[in-house]
Amino acid sequence: MEIKIKNLSKYYYSGGKTIKALDNVSLSIPANRIFTLLGPSGCGKTTLLRCIVGLEAPDTGEIEIGDDVVLSTEKNIFVPTENRGLGMVFQTYAIWPHMNVFNNVAYPLQTRKVPKDIIRSKVEKTLRFVQLEGFEDRPATKLSGGQQQRVALARALVAEPKVILFDEPLSNLDAKLREETRKDLRVFLTELQITAIYVTHDRIEALSLSDIVAVMNKGQIVETGEPRNIYLNANHRFVADFIGRTNLIEATVTSQEESVTTVDCAIGRLACRKRADIKPGDRVTLCLRPEFIRLKRGNASEAQNVFNGQIKSLVFIGEAFEGEITIHESQLFIKTEPHSDIEVGDRANFTVDPDHCLLVTR
Amino acid sequence: MEKTMVKKRSVLTPTLIAIVGFLTVCPIVMLVFGSFSTGLGAFGEFTLDKYILGYTDPELGGIIVNTIIFVLGSSMVATGLALFLAYLNTRTDIPFKFLFRIISIIPMMIPHILFSVSWVLLLNPSNGLINLFLRQIPGFEDLAINIYSLPGMILVEGLLDLPIAYLILAPAMASFDIALEESSKVCGGTTLRTLFRVTLPVLRPAILAAFILSLVRSLASFAVPSVIGMPGRIYVLATHIYQSIATGFAADFGKAAAIGMSVLATSITLIYIYRYLTSEGEKYVTISSRGYRPTVIELKGAKYPLFSVVGILSMILIVLPVLVLFYTSLVPYSMIPSAKAFSMMSWKHWIEVVNDPISLLSLKNSVFLGVVGATLGVMLSVFVAYVIVKIRSHASGILESLSFLSFSFPGIVIGVGFMWFFVRTPLYATIWALLIGYIATYLPYGVRPLASAFVQVHSHLEESSQVCGAGSFTTMRRIVIPLLIPGIVSGWILMATMFVRELTLSVVLSRPGTEVLAVQIFRFAEDGLWGQLSALGIMMIFISTALVLLATLVGMKFKPVEEGE
Ligand SMILES: Nc1ncnc2c1ncn2[C@@H]1O[C@H](COP(=O)(O)OP(=O)(O)OP(=O)(O)O)[C@@H](O)[C@H]1O
Ligand SMILES: [Mg+2]
Numbered sequence: 001m002e003i004k005i006k007n008l009s010k011y012y013y014s015g016g017k018t019i020k021a022l023d024n025v026s027l028s029i030p031a032n033r034i035f036t037l038l039g040p041s042g043c044g045k046t047t048l049l050r051c052i053v054g055l056e057a058p059d060t061g062e063i064e065i066g067d068d069v070v071l072s073t074e075k076n077i078f079v080p081t082e083n084r085g086l087g088m089v090f091q092t093y094a095i096w097p098h099m100n101v102f103n104n105v106a107y108p109l110q111t112r113k114v115p116k117d118i119i120r121s122k123v124e125k126t127l128r129f130v131q132l133e134g135f136e137d138r139p140a141t142k143l144s145g146g147q148q149q150r151v152a153l154a155r156a157l158v159a160e161p162k163v164i165l166f167d168e169p170l171s172n173l174d175a176k177l178r179e180e181t182r183k184d185l186r187v188f189l190t191e192l193q194i195t196a197i198y199v200t201h202d203r204i205e206a207l208s209l210s211d212i213v214a215v216m217n218k219g220q221i222v223e224t225g226e227p228r229n230i231y232l233n234a235n236h237r238f239v240a241d242f243i244g245r246t247n248l249i250e251a252t253v254t255s256q257e258e259s260v261t262t263v264d265c266a267i268g269r270l271a272c273r274k275r276a277d278i279k280p281g282d283r284v285t286l287c288l289r290p291e292f293i294r295l296k297r298g299n300a301s302e303a304q305n306v307f308n309g310q311i312k313s314l315v316f317i318g319e320a321f322e323g324e325i326t327i328h329e330s331q332l333f334i335k336t337e338p339h340s341d342i343e344v345g346d347r348a349n350f351t352v353d354p355d356h357c358l359l360v361t362r
Numbered sequence: 363m364e365k366t367m368v369k370k371r372s373v374l375t376p377t378l379i380a381i382v383g384f385l386t387v388c389p390i391v392m393l394v395f396g397s398f399s400t401g402l403g404a405f406g407e408f409t410l411d412k413y414i415l416g417y418t419d420p421e422l423g424g425i426i427v428n429t430i431i432f433v434l435g436s437s438m439v440a441t442g443l444a445l446f447l448a449y450l451n452t453r454t455d456i457p458f459k460f461l462f463r464i465i466s467i468i469p470m471m472i473p474h475i476l477f478s479v480s481w482v483l484l485l486n487p488s489n490g491l492i493n494l495f496l497r498q499i500p501g502f503e504d505l506a507i508n509i510y511s512l513p514g515m516i517l518v519e520g521l522l523d524l525p526i527a528y529l530i531l532a533p534a535m536a537s538f539d540i541a542l543e544e545s546s547k548v549c550g551g552t553t554l555r556t557l558f559r560v561t562l563p564v565l566r567p568a569i570l571a572a573f574i575l576s577l578v579r580s581l582a583s584f585a586v587p588s589v590i591g592m593p594g595r596i597y598v599l600a601t602h603i604y605q606s607i608a609t610g611f612a613a614d615f616g617k618a619a620a621i622g623m624s625v626l627a628t629s630i631t632l633i634y635i636y637r638y639l640t641s642e643g644e645k646y647v648t649i650s651s652r653g654y655r656p657t658v659i660e661l662k663g664a665k666y667p668l669f670s671v672v673g674i675l676s677m678i679l680i681v682l683p684v685l686v687l688f689y690t691s692l693v694p695y696s697m698i699p700s701a702k703a704f705s706m707m708s709w710k711h712w713i714e715v716v717n718d719p720i721s722l723l724s725l726k727n728s729v730f731l732g733v734v735g736a737t738l739g740v741m742l743s744v745f746v747a748y749v750i751v752k753i754r755s756h757a758s759g760i761l762e763s764l765s766f767l768s769f770s771f772p773g774i775v776i777g778v779g780f781m782w783f784f785v786r787t788p789l790y791a792t793i794w795a796l797l798i799g800y801i802a803t804y805l806p807y808g809v810r811p812l813a814s815a816f817v818q819v820h821s822h823l824e825e826s827s828q829v830c831g832a833g834s835f836t837t838m839r840r841i842v843i844p845l846l847i848p849g850i851v852s853g854w855i856l857m858a859t860m861f862v863r864e865l866t867l868s869v870v871l872s873r874p875g876t877e878v879l880a881v882q883i884f885r886f887a888e889d890g891l892w893g894q895l896s897a898l899g900i901m902m903i904f905i906s907t908a909l910v911l912l913a914t915l916v917g918m919k920f921k922p923v924e925e926g927e
Binding site: 053054055080081082083084085086087088090091092093094096097098107108111112152155156159 | 820822823825826827828829830831832833836840841844845
């Protein structure tokens with residue numbers, strides 16, 4: 001089910017100050033895709049999620065789930081949480097400690113007055129789906145973190161909601177389990193053909209799990225796009241920086257050419273991916289991802305985008321060398337193939353494909 | 363929908379502030395007015411007479427000295443013993459650790475007045491059982507250990523305040539970060555040196571908190587000063603105030619209020635220091651996040667000698683009082699246990715009590731106050747705790763301070779304050795006056811367990827129920843209430859047992875027709891009717907125990923785990 005959010009704002013007042021937790025957010029979440037809200041701590045992700053489920057009353061705005069308007073401050077509509085028919089997995093999982101697994105999972109069906117035999121079969125089916133068969137009678141307090149997470153997922157799924165929401169559901173798991181669960185979750189959600197809204201501050205989680213990522217900052221959506229697209233073609237400095245490790249270099253546009261935009265910066269003149277919305281003289285930021293900076297062997301002088309630097313540090317991490325190079329007093333992070341025979345102190349030529357020189361603004 | 367919810371909340375907090383504010387501020391305000399007035403019936407005009415009368419009393423100096431010695435002494439006994447027990451229990455390999463739990467809980471169920479009386483029965487100079495026993499030994503014929511003395515009072519009050527000090531110290535010790543001690547040992551400190559240079563200083567806030575709470579308790583104590591102090595003509599402020607309102611025709615509530623003002627002021631100051639310390643204390647006592655238990659210190663040879671001390675203490679605290687009372691209720695007059703004594707035993711005193719209309723009335727009243735009072739008190743506490751823990755607004759902060767205020771209430775002084783209020787209302791001399799007074803004075807005992815229960819109900823637990831399609835009623839019924847049951851049960855038990863044994867407030871507010879158990883026992887003690895006193899006392903202990911069992915059973919009916927569908 002599609003979700004449309006228009007001009008949503010939510011303010012908190014604390015200690016005489018107004019905190020704009022959501023600042024005029026407009027957003028369209030397509031049906032049956034995994035949509036991730038990514039952003040630093042405190043940027044308003046949880047608040048946005050809570051507004052969608054109805055646990056928070058926004059100050060202004062409108063939310064439409066499918067064809068139903070569930071919130072409109074203008075028309076004075078507020079559908080309470082329990083009537084929105086959504087599923088949600090909380091960060092703390094919120095497994096009720098006084099109930100066993102069966103009752104935790106059956107609860108959404110019980111509140112909807114589903115007949116008992118149907119409840120039983122649906123709970124069984126859902127528990128099988130999340131691989132918790134046979135756990136029905138287990139007290140909720142006797143579950144591991146990963147099992148609790150799956151009970152929470154089962155409870156969110158059991159009533160077959162059209163939309164399911166997740167608030168950092170993996171942040172309480174250890175690193176290995178988190179990776180496994182992330183993969184499982186993607187398989188589950190794709191199989192179910194369900195609209196999923198997923199909140200996280202972990203960029204790898206966002207990139208690997210989602211169909212669409214929206215990057216948030218200070219109560220606003222900065223950019224939305226498919227993971228690959230956001231990573232490779234970010235338009236904003238904040239997004240480029242937040243979504244992955246990168247070198248950010250201040251630059252001035254010198255000319256617009258047919259297929260590239262050229263800039264001047266601390267490491268020299270570079271041809272960059274064409275950006276039509278800027279003109280010579282504009283100050284922009286050049287974004288160079290470490291993994292796109294390659295060693296250039298042989299004659300360097302006539303090639304494009306070549307710069308000479310000295311290797312300042314180098315760490316072998318197995319699948320790559322990570323290190324820093326110094327070029328005219330600026331430092332760049334690099335990540336290069338592990339079989340290179342370079343050493344600290346060497347001078348070498350480096351190159352970047354113009355297509356991987358990204359110009360970002362703000 | 364949301365709008366109406368906001369409205370409900372905004373009504374709830376002010377309503378509670380009004381109720382709790384009335385309960386806690388009303389007696390204080392009335393006390394202040396009363397102390398500046400001419401009489402109980404009519405305030406008359408503003409006057410300082412009562413202060414002049416009260417504070418120029420030549421006896422007052424001696425009474426204040428007695429009070430200070432009594433309060434400091436008993437608090438030192440209580441804190442010292444509690445420290446000793448808490449250390450042994452949490453940090454050493456002493457055997458039978460369950461005894462410590464018993465020591466910390468059971469004495470709360472033995473009414474203070476009965477505990478005091480049992481010591482009088484054992485150690486009064488004329489026919490105390492221990493004195494009678496020792497006099498049989500040649501050379502000790504004239505021996506008379508006198509409980510009616512300051513040391514006697516200090517000892518008994520110290521034992522009475524021991525559990526509360528223990529309940530503060532034991533958790534602090536258990537959560538102590540062992541790394542602090544280990545690093546002292548690495549630096550070459552011995553166990554004893556580590557104890558005095560590291561452990562105790564780090565625990566200082568908790569120790570001080572326990573000490574201050576004991577100070578407040580002993581300052582408010584009436585049972586020990588009245589049962590043990592008054593026969594020896596040793597007066598402290600509590601009994602001094604009682605005297606000025608109890609002496610028949612010449613009862614002077616104004617003077618009582620004037621002196622009560624200083625007791626109340628001292629008590630409130632102490633409680634706010636206590637509160638400051640306990641909030642500061644959390645910074646000091648570091649709860650080790652690594653979650654392993656502190657290493658246990660091996661006592662080796664000292665193990666059984668130390669354990670016998672604990673054993674004797676638990677005998678003294680729990681078994682002895684009950685045994686002495688039961689024995690006394692059966693023998694015709696004070697005599698040491700012997701074949702002759704056993705042959706003379708009878709149910710005479712019990713029958714007398716059962717046939718005494720006032721005793722029966724007091725039984726009925728106390729049970730009513732215990733059951734109804736605790737139920738109402740817990741209901742109020744549920745709402746107060748909810749606002750304090752879950753709403754967290756400026757107004758809820760006010761509510762918290764208000765509900766905490768009564769923690770400092772010395773019963774007798776608050777009773778005097780309430781008198782001024784009740785004589786103006788039809789509640790005067792009714793059981794409802796006692797009920798209101800009880801709830802006002804003991805509110806924190808209900809609020810505290812419920813507040814910690816509410817803390818455990820994470821807001822996500824409620825919210826996820828809403829997301830699952832449950833309305834607020836279903837969420838309340840299936841999620842919130844079941845999770846609160848343990849808190850409700852322990853709040854109810856605490857309040858009910860306190861109400862059944864309440865003495866200090868009742869001694870002021872109880873009138874003919876509204877006698878309660880503890881007051882009736884106090885009257886028996888004044889008249890020296892030890893046999894009947896003991897019979898009634900045992901009944902009182904039975905009632906308390908029955909209420910505790912009842913509440914526990916009801917709590918178990920709402921099993922923590924829902925079964926099946
Ligand atoms: N109940 C509240 N009262 C006051 N301020 C709040 C409240 N809830 C959230 N805020 C503020 O609103 C802003 C957004 O909070 P939100 O919880 O949505 O952040 P988040 O993006 O989920 O962060 P995190 O990744 O840390 O969970 C923060 O500045 C936060 O301090
Ligand atoms: Mg959050």
